[in-house]
Amino acid sequence: MAVGLGPLSTLHPVPGFELGIASAGIKRPGRKDVVVMRCAEGSSVAGVFTLNAFCAAPVILAKKRVSGSVRYLLTNTGNANAGTGEPGLQNAMRTCASLASLAGVDESEVLPFSTGVIGEPLPVEKIEGALQAALDNLSENNWADAATGIMTTDTLPKGASRQFTHEGVTVTVTGISKGAGMIKPNMATMLGYIATDAKVAQGVLQDLLRDAANKSFNRITIDGDTSTNDCCMLIATGKAALPEITQASGALFAALKQAVFEVCMEVAQAIVRDGEGATKFVTVQVNGGATHQECLDVGYAVAHSPLIKTALFASDPNWGRILAAVGRAGVAQLDVSKIDVFLGDVCIASKGCRAASYTEEQGAAVMAEEEITIRIELGRGTCSETIWTTDLSHEYVKINAEYRT
Known part of the structure; x- marks a missing residue:
């Protein structure tokens, strides 16, 4: 039973960021286990990743692509695609290429994420079969469903949301995470996705996420095991009608930093509260x-x-x-x-x-x-x-x- 963790609070939609959920039946028929996230064109994306030397194939690929143009994030549960060598990397690339073809973007603009059992081949055909349904389901209002879709041994979905107003414009920060065991992030089996409609230069966004992760995701542990698949992503869609944040200073940056830190802390602590078998x-x-x-x-x-x-x-x-x-x-x-x-x-x-x-x-x-x-x-x-x-x-x-x- 999760300790002090109840139903999800309101997760505000983030303009320019959509989520779609579908079932590939990777471990169980009918299980919603594929999540596609679409970033508005021109979004900035930052990421922090596991330091485990046996990092999963999707981590290798996502790390290479995150600093470029990113339009889609593809997550599957039930299979970690870790410890799978070159075939695993090829399978991760294939799923990205399949999504890119359906979405009409370059495959380099798709980042893959996987969580589940280590050492088993990725069921590529099952994932490919669910992609169109996930695309058809895309909506800015699907945060709660996506939080459930990325779960593995979690007993409850995890998410948090904050809003603040700057010069009369409302800015939103919303995030979800999964994880309950194999938890001792070192990045910076957990995954985290946080989005905001603020416009932020990629370098500033990367530093902001690294600082936030170091005070939240990198301060939690359930069993001392750093996963092969740990990732946390921060997306800034730039849809809020405010100037771009190009340096880590000023009132707008300070307000955004506080909101991002609060969301990261809440979803990180939710992972601990839902630790496998936890009673404290x-x-x-x-x-x-x-x-x-x-x-x-x-x-x-x-x-x-x-x-x-x-x-x-x-x-x-x-x-x-x-x-x-x-x-x-x-x-x-x-x-x-x-x-x-x-x-x-x-x-x-x-x-x-x-x-x-x-x-x-x-x-x-x-x-x-x-x-x-x-x-x-x-x-x-x-x-x-x-x-x-x-x-x-x-x-x-x-x-x-x-x-x-």
């Missing part, structure tokens, strides 16, 4: 680091620890596991006598040992909650970082043990 939404906050990197090292050591994650599932305030994770995070010359650890507002460890005021009942009360904050004060400097993660439940093991059955 956990914030790991590390303060007082000498560098941001050592804060991240400590945060991920805690967030990835199976001992901590299983204790969270059991609502067991076994704080010694947190201390052990902090101690092995690899921070040079770490003075444990300066470290304080909190569960929520409860200080469980101070100056490297159990806090004098702490009681087991206090810790148990915090751990029984669905949303938990673990706060670590390193006492070394002024840097801080925050990571969001989940517990590790029986259901997570079951879902992944049975993933291909």
Whole structure:
């Protein structure tokens, strides 16, 4: 059951960006598993991608094409087209060429995206058979259906939308994402698509997406596994009647940046809330680091620890596991006598040992909650970082043990 994640809120249409959904039946007959997105001519497109060396064929192709003219994005679920070598790349190119032919554009203007089982050949004929239906379904109002169409082990669709007004003109930012397992983005199995009708130069858009991803998608982890297929795309259609943003400054850019950051954060956290088998939404906050990197090292050591994650599932305030994770995070010359650890507002460890005021009942009360904050004060400097993660439940093991059955 997703933690604190309910039905989708209103997803405002973005002028100049259309979405169409169809069924190819890749894993199940009738399943809506192909999504086509059309960008208005002249749109700017930016992307951040997985750093996994075994990146999927569609990632290889999308990375090559993203800086050029982009008119269509093609996503399939049920098959990752990863670990498929040269045949996989040829299959990705073929699906793009088929869509380009139907749409009347050059095949270089189509970006492919895939998610699902790794190592199996892409069912090209099934995808090709669904393309015309997806094109016929194109609409600016199809964000919610597309959010469902890109799901794999997700239990709920994920999306967010923001609007702001600049000089009397309304600007929209809307995004969707998918992901519930194999989640530790490093880009920058998750996919994210965000669009705005602002007009933004491609270089500015790329920097904006990279910064937004680093504070959202690159700060979430469910199981510490960076997928072969992670991608996040930001599209600016330029349909809003405002001047083009050509530099990262000014009131319009600041308002757009805030909206993009908020959408990225909401859909990224939704991935964690819907983590496979998750019963807890956990914030790991590390303060007082000498560098941001050592804060991240400590945060991920805690967030990835199976001992901590299983204790969270059991609502067991076994704080010694947190201390052990902090101690092995690899921070040079770490003075444990300066470290304080909190569960929520409860200080469980101070100056490297159990806090004098702490009681087991206090810790148990915090751990029984669905949303938990673990706060670590390193006492070394002024840097801080925050990571969001989940517990590790029986259901997570079951879902992944049975993933291909």
